[in-house]
Amino acid sequence: MSKLYFRHGAMNSGKSTALLQAAHNYEERNQHVLLAKPAIDTKGEETILSRLGVSRKVDFLITPTQNLRTEYNRIAAQHLSQTGSKISCLLLDEAQFLTSEQVDQALQIAVLDDVPVLAYGIRTDFLTNGFPGSLRLLEIAHSLEELKTICRCGRKAMFNARKIDGHFVFDGDQVAIDGLDVSYESLCPNCYFEEKHIH
Numbered sequence: 001m002s003k004l005y006f007r008h009g010a011m012n013s014g015k016s017t018a019l020l021q022a023a024h025n026y027e028e029r030n031q032h033v034l035l036a037k038p039a040i041d042t043k044g045e046e047t048i049l050s051r052l053g054v055s056r057k058v059d060f061l062i063t064p065t066q067n068l069r070t071e072y073n074r075i076a077a078q079h080l081s082q083t084g085s086k087i088s089c090l091l092l093d094e095a096q097f098l099t100s101e102q103v104d105q106a107l108q109i110a111v112l113d114d115v116p117v118l119a120y121g122i123r124t125d126f127l128t129n130g131f132p133g134s135l136r137l138l139e140i141a142h143s144l145e146e147l148k149t150i151c152r153c154g155r156k157a158m159f160n161a162r163k164i165d166g167h168f169v170f171d172g173d174q175v176a177i178d179g180l181d182v183s184y185e186s187l188c189p190n191c192y193f194e195e196k197h198i199h
Contacts, residue, residue, distance in 0.1 A: 103119075128192075
């Protein structure tokens with residue numbers, strides 16, 4: 001039986017790099033993979049971008065109302081008819097943006113279709129609240145793996161603090177990718193509370 005994996009970490013912990021490396025490892029062994037990400041993640045549009053400069057186009061984008069398993073099986077069947085090869089793995093980037101139903105469908109792909117699903121994402125937003133996709137992955141994934149990164153002070157970073165025009169902000173919508181000059185910094189709890197002026 002194949003498994004659903006959730007590999008999570010704060011921003012800048014190398015999640016996209018690890019995903020692209022996993023895809024490379026499969027393909028080096030002449031196995032075929034599909035890459036997907038939620039359409040809500042407009043950064044790079046249809047591309048998975050690693051901060052190391054490596055990038056790759058996704059095989060499909062997942063809209064919020066889409067049935068992930070139905071879409072996966074449609075594309076896998078198309079791939080099989082065109083190449084004669086089965087898909088060996090489904091790799092999901094920015095998995096925090098999946099709906100909880102889509103995470104359930106990812107589990108069905110792993111268990112019922114016997115295809116490993118590797119989901120990569122962050123656990124919490126800039127207010128330290130869990131994303132629906134991440135919360136469901138933490139509940140049902142067979143395997144959880146934390147990808148670590150460090151805070152500016154050298155401690156382990158856990159939180160993704162939001163900056164607008166270079167200033168930390170602690171209110172706003174959970175998802176803010178477009179429009180304003182929004183950036184994020186991975187912080188340890190100490191530095192996060194310091195920026196929030198909680199002493």
